Amino acid sequence: MTLVSVGVSHHTTPLELRERLAFPPDSLGPAIERLGQFAHEGVILSTCNRTEIYADVGHLRSGSEALIRFLADSRGVPVLELEERTETFAQLEAVRHLLRVSSGLESMVIGEPQILGQLRSAYEIARQHQTLSPTMSRLFEQALATGKRIRTETDIARNAVSVSYAAVELARDVLGDLRGRTALVIGAGKMGELTVRTLRAHGVSRLIVGSRGMASAERLAQRLGGEPCTLDAIDAALAQSDIVISSTASGAHVLEHQDVERAMLQRMDRSMLIVDIAVPRDVAPEAAEISNVHLFNIDDLDGICSRNIEIRKLELPQAEALIEDEVASFESWRESREVTPLIQSLVSRAESIRQSELDRALARLSGLSDRDRNVVQALSVALVNKLMHDPIIRLKSSSTEHDSHAYARTVRDLFSLADD
DSSP, rough: OOOEEEEEEEEEESSHHHHHOOOGGGGGGHHHHHHHTTTTTEEEOOOSSSSHHHHHHHHEEEHHHHHHHHHHHHHHOOOHHHTTTTTEEETTTHHHHHEEEEEEEETTSSOHHHHHHHHHHHHHHHHHTTOHHHHHHHHHHHHHHHHHHHHHHHHHHTOOOHHHHEEEEEEHHHOOOTOOOOOEEEEEEEHHHHHHHHHHHHOOOOOEEESHHHHHHHHHHHHOOOEEEGGGGGHHHHHHHHHEEEEEOOSSSSSSHHHHHHHHHHTTTTOOEEEEESSOOOOOOOGSSSSTTEEEEEGGGGGHGGHHHHHHHHHHHHHHHHHHHHHHHHHHHHHHHHHHHHHHHHHHHHHHHHHHHHHHHHHHOOTOHHHHHHHHHHHHHHHHHHHHHHHHHHHHHHTTTTTTHHHHHHHHHHOOOOOO
């Protein structure tokens, strides 16, 4: 089997295409079941910055092409358009890429913590739908452990900023001091909570939390000192807000052009800053055309996010070294897993031949005493053990070397063993 990673990210793909390829949370279950038609095992990771599929396929080229077709068909994107932007990694490169993702090295904000939770959710959904082989399970368990290790043993996440933090920094850049401002945060999930906390820390005087359900809005508002409202009753809150930061997972626009336009009529030309950090976008892009509306999306945060990169670059060599250590550890585990059944098969075949030849010999030597029969049997065991000793030792040692597959093929050919 060939391990591959196929997908797009903020490094290569503009927001317009990323949001078309994003999987809403409630669609991941059916999607991963359908993925079984294209790959033996797989996991779908879909975040605001990336949509990637990690899978075991029979053949690198045909398997990768099948995954691209799956992604294109599932999200209604032409295959040719997707192929131009797709990044494909195979075998150890796929392992290395996933470990870099889990460690936050591939994030827009280096070292950001949210990716670990997103990765854990993707893994759990795949586990629930039984699309994980032991190898894929091991890989994702190791990716989660590596992400924690990087954050524990390096300072890559020290003073870490998040996308929500960058959104608030953008608001400060545009508006200056946020004290005395009213802010509306749409979305009561983890990102919304981080946004509310960050706004509160920067002195926003009034915070409104908007959510589809009043219960979730009330929980977050009560915990952090805000006012709850539902999306159905958001017009009044929108008109009162100087800052709007939206981060839902609705998969459709929460604010249309006409919603923002109505709010601006009530604001009497007072400007409004909207930062849309959702993928797909929560706010209709056409809202940017309204006078005194300053609309930004997640890709506009790139400059803000880069402020932390210089500090964290000092930690990159140590983080990269730890990742290489984890890559080697995974490869050693995988190769030993391949060699162990081969050794068992080799020993089983040798024992079968020994027992067969021993029975034939003893049948011709019917006059032997029990003592002599035991000596002959011990001799056959000793011969087989000595003959098998070096091949088995070499196979075990090769499991940590790059030529283990070559040894395995040679042993199978020489001893006519089945290729599992």
